Ligand code: AP5
């Protein structure tokens with residue numbers, strides 16, 4: 001099962017992806033993590049994109065699409081990807097469609113984590129990430145401790161792009177460029193709305209329930225050779241649907 005998680009900066013895409021990969025044996029693809037790794041080890045690509053990321057702008061589509069091609073084409077990742085932070089532009093949407101078709105896969109579901117702008121700033125301000133295992137924590141809401149984090153403390157860092165100025169820019173860029181593409185997935189009947197203002201565990205319970213349901217019915221369809229498409233409106237129709245607004 002391949003899925004996409006949308007949401008503004010600080011919505012909890014990484015946090016919820018961390019939870020999902022453990023329970024559903026999926027692989028998280030965070031384009032933000034991949035790009036930051038390039039900056040950290042100062043590859044040519046990393047040097048070129050550093051100022052773009054620090055300003056909260058988008059990295060060019062072809063750069064990101066090339067990274068994604070490598071991942072989708074790897075047989076180890078066949079039909080087990082969570083796209084976190086990708087696609088972000090309509091051109092990335094079309095590139096993803098082409099790649100999935102080429103490698104005989106599809107997106108089963110798209111979540112939109114809906115969060116208010118003022119909530120986002122506090123979350124991002126308190127965020128720390130582990131540069132070794134890539135888990136995401138928060139000094140206010142979800143502090144790292146011996147139960148939820150096994151790596152040494154020295155790996156915990158703040159992100160280079162988590163300044164107040166950058167976060168506001170990232171939020172604006174999201175609203176202008178990424179929000180409109182939600183409509184694309186909505187029209188395909190794949191987009192489900194999740195209230196991201198709740199507690200981490202409450203949000204995850206909801207996501208987990210939906211994914212278990214979808215996995216079950218997808219398997220039933222596979223077993224009895226019933227077209228999956230015929231069931232989607234029945235299954236997705238019982239959840240909260242996205243209401244598109246250009247504001
Ligand atoms: P990226 O790294 O993807 O950043 P983002 O989209 O701005 O999203 P974040 O990672 O900041 O937020 P999140 O939703 O993952 O929240 P998290 O779970 O960490 O991208 C960074 C940059 O890379 C972009 O600006 C762009 O320049 C470039 N880039 C990336 N992808 C690109 C693409 N496809 N095309 C072009 N450029 C691209 O949670 C945030 C904090 O809140 C954490 O501390 C967490 O513990 C806490 N938290 C989470 N949920 C809750 C909750 N429910 N209650 C309380 N606290 C919570």
Ligand code: MG
Nearest residue numbers: 013014030032
């Ligand atoms: Mg993230």
